[in-house]
Amino acid sequence: MTNFESVYGTKNPVALVTGSGAPRVGRIIAKHLASIGAKIALHANESVQEAETAAHQITKDFDTEAIVTKGSLEEPETADSIVNQVTQHYGRLDILINSAAIWYPTPLEEITPDELIQYYKINTLGCWLTSRSAGLAMMRQNNGGCIINISDWATERPYLDHAAYFPSKGGVDVMTRSLAVELGNRNPRIRVNCIKPGPVLLTDKVNEEQREQIANSTLVKRVGTAEHIAHATQFLCENDFVNGTFIVVDGGRSIYAPDGLQVGMNTG
Numbered sequence: 044m045t046n047f048e049s050v051y052g053t054k055n056p057v058a059l060v061t062g063s064g065a066p067r068v069g070r071i072i073a074k075h076l077a078s079i080g081a082k083i084a085l086h087a088n089e090s091v092q093e094a095e096t097a098a099h100q101i102t103k104d105f106d107t108e109a110i111v112t113k114g115s116l117e118e119p120e121t122a123d124s125i126v127n128q129v130t131q132h133y134g135r136l137d138i139l140i141n142s143a144a145i146w147y148p149t150p151l152e153e154i155t156p157d158e159l160i161q162y163y164k165i166n167t168l169g170c171w172l173t174s175r176s177a178g179l180a181m182m183r184q185n186n187g188g189c190i191i192n193i194s195d196w197a198t199e200r201p202y203l204d205h206a207a208y209f210p211s212k213g214g215v216d217v218m219t220r221s222l223a224v225e226l227g228n229r230n231p232r233i234r235v236n237c238i239k240p241g242p243v244l245l246t247d248k249v250n251e252e253q254r255e256q257i258a259n260s261t262l263v264k265r266v267g268t269a270e271h272i273a274h275a276t277q278f279l280c281e282n283d284f285v286n287g288t289f290i291v292v293d294g295g296r297s298i299y300a301p302d303g304l305q306v307g308m309n310t311g
Contacts, residue, residue: 045079046281052186055107056280057082057133059125061116061173062143063097064090068193068244069142070097071269072276073109076138077101079277083109084129084136086143088116108133116143116169117161126176135184138280139177141170142193144212148204159207166211171218178226178233187232189280192219193272196241196293216289223287234286236279241293243267262295 048054058076063069064087074097077083083101087094091113098109112128114121129136144166149158174190181188194215201209216237223235242257245266249257258265275292279285291297 045277046283047080050186050281050283051137051188053137055080055082056137057084057129057135058138058140058280059084059086059112059129059136059177060140060142061086061125061169063087063140064094064111066093066097067142068240068269068272069140072140072142072273073097074101074105075270075273075277076280077105077107077109080107081138082107082133084112084125084133085109086112086114086125088114116173117164119168119172122169122172122176126173126180130180136177136180137184137186137188139173139188139190140193140276141173141191141215143169144193146205146208149207150204151206154207159210162207162211163214166208167214167218170215171222174218174222174235178222178229178235181233182226182230184230185232187230187234189283190222190226190233190235191276191279192235192237194219194237194239194289196239196291196297198239199297219289220287227286232283234279234283236285236287237289238272238275238279239289239291239293239297240272241267241291241296243272243292244269260296260299260301261293262299265294267292267294 058081060069060073063073063085085094094111101109112125192215195212198213219237226233275290
């Protein structure tokens with residue numbers, strides 16, 4: 044049994060999950076929320092056909108409703124468009140999960156201004172605009188709503204070859220706190236929080252040796268799953284006394300430095 048009804052006034056809140064067309068973390072979050080009663084709005088840009096298939100499967104598997112919204116978050120008008128698509132279809136929007144993002148390695152010397160701009164357009168500005176659009180819709184609802192941004196554990200400890208990516212995700216951390224203040228002051232039933240995933244859903248390009256190294260970089264000595272992120276999402280959707288905060292889901296990676304140094308060595 045979920046806590047949805049006491050938080051949103053319905054057992055079947057409406058959740059929009061950006062970047063959920065492709066089979067990545069956003070898709071798993073959408074499926075998990077559907078499994079506990081939510082009505083779903085997937086979002087896709089290039090993965091529209093995949094999203095349509097996923098929506099059909101979600102409807103079939105979980106006896107709920109799922110639609111697909113479309114648009115590139117590089118375009119400023121997309122945020123209002125996809126939120127309007129949801130509210131026009133369902134008549135409400137209770138949960139927004141900002142999981143759309145781009146990331147790929149580029150050496151510092153090769154990063155172009157256009158690449159930086161693209162990161163900010165999608166990872167930062169797209170997230171901000173969608174949050175604002177959803178928040179303004181939630182302001183008109185007695186039960187407000189819940190916005191969850193997906194950031195990255197390594198904004199605090201960046202690694203090499205992602206000097207364009209990490210600043211764009213660092214902006215998500217700041218906007219989470221700022222929008223929690225802005226929207227909470229307009230409707231105290233609106234909450235904005237953030238999840239900072241660690242190593243989950245590694246790509247096929249990661250070989251077995253690299254996977255083992257990544258697993259050993261965590262305290263729990265294993266790679267996480269998208270389901271771990273989805274479970275944290277459920278917590279933030281249900282707990283209406285958590286606002287403006289971050290949950291790090293990284294197996295302890297952000298506090299652990301597996302560098303082989305011995306603690307408590309006699310240096311005298």
